[in-house]
Amino acid sequence: MNNLFKALNDPTRRAILELLKEEDQSAGAIAAHFDISKPSISHHLDILKRAELVVGIRSGQFIHYSLNMTVFDEVIGWLMQFNSNNKK
Amino acid sequence: MNNLFKALNDPTRRAILELLKEEDQSAGAIAAHFDISKPSISHHLDILKRAELVVGIRSGQFIHYSLNMTVFDEVIGWLMQFNSNNKK
DNA sequence: TAGATGTTTAGGCAATTGTCTAAATGGTTA
């Protein structure tokens, strides 16, 4: 849960997720959307990978990144506990 | 959205939210649950307040903190966009 | 008004984070 919020706590990483929501993309294609160096994007992708929010699959020279939707449910679940009316 | 994830990206702050889910509490009562100085807890509360995740209402010397449930929906809404099947 | 209690503000410090450039790794193709 901590890794998840850490990964989500950055505008660039959230933008990457929104990009991947539209279409799976290679690391380079992702980087092309930002005014940030490729190594930095690579680092962001690593953090997203560790949080299991994205998955990277190598295909030749390219590594194609895509969302791992299931993990989002975990965060949603944590947040949902506050919306139920089980106050003491 | 940025302030929200920033506020949520800390174990102590998330624990404070879980405490307040059970019962509204004063700043001092909240601090008593942690092995952290009161000023530090006060600072955490300030961050939660800025994110509008909690509300503090003074009652005499005490300030009673409670959750502002509505804001949680904003985060849930952002996360939900990834679970729909509107991929291109 | 003093003194006591609850909370926040101020200032400082170590750890973490996001960025960069340079160099290394993995894979393709001539």
Place this chain on the structure above:
DNA sequence: TAACCATTTAGACAATTGCCTAAACATCTA
């Protein structure tokens, strides 16, 4: 194999974060 392209790793640096102690502020009560 050599040149090339895609990506990551390494190392450095400034900005941010979370913690602390000391001091200030706010409120109540004697």
